[in-house]
Amino acid sequence: xxxxxxxxxxxxxxxxxxxxxxxxxxxxxxxxxxxxxxxxxxxxxxxxxxxxxxxxxxxxxxxxxxxxxxxxxxxxxxxxxxxxxxx
Numbered sequence: 001x002x003x004x005x006x007x008x009x010x011x012x013x014x015x016x017x018x019x020x021x022x023x024x025x026x027x028x029x030x031x032x033x034x035x036x037x038x039x040x041x042x043x044x045x046x047x048x049x050x051x052x053x054x055x056x057x058x059x060x061x062x063x064x065x066x067x068x069x070x071x072x073x074x075x076x077x078x079x080x081x082x083x084x085x086x087x
Contacts, residue, residue, distance in 0.1 A: 001042040001052040009050040015040055016060045018077040018085065020067075022049045026074035033075060037066035041075075049074065 003009035010022035020040070029047030033040075039057035044050045049070075058066070064086060067075035073087040 001050075001054075003044075003050045004053045004055050005051070009044060010048065011051055012078075013051045013055065015051060015055040015063055016058075017080060018060065018063055019079075020051055020055075020063065021076045021078075022051070023074045023076070024048045026072045027070075028072055028074075030071050032069040032071065033066040036069050037062040041066055 005013050010024050012019050012021040027048045029043055031043055033049055034042055037058040040051060040055045040063050041049050042052045064077060067077050067086045077085040079085050
């Protein structure tokens with residue numbers, strides 16, 4: 001899967017109503033995000049989560065649940081008003 005933004009594969013990138021940013025230092029490659037929001041997240045060749053080009057096909061709830069499922073809270077979501085939604 002190709003990243004949505006090749007220069008910033010882990011964000012920050014706008015996906016639906018959220019700006020999504022993945023902390024690559026925290027990410028352990030558990031892939032729970034990919035199981036819940038497979039059109040938004042995938043793992044790269046370093047086993048780190050990235051935001052893929054089909055991001056936006058999953059609804060906001062799936063993106064939020066994918067972030068919440070991360071065992072190390074590596075996925076940050078910020079809404080359009082700049083309020084941190086998760087973690």
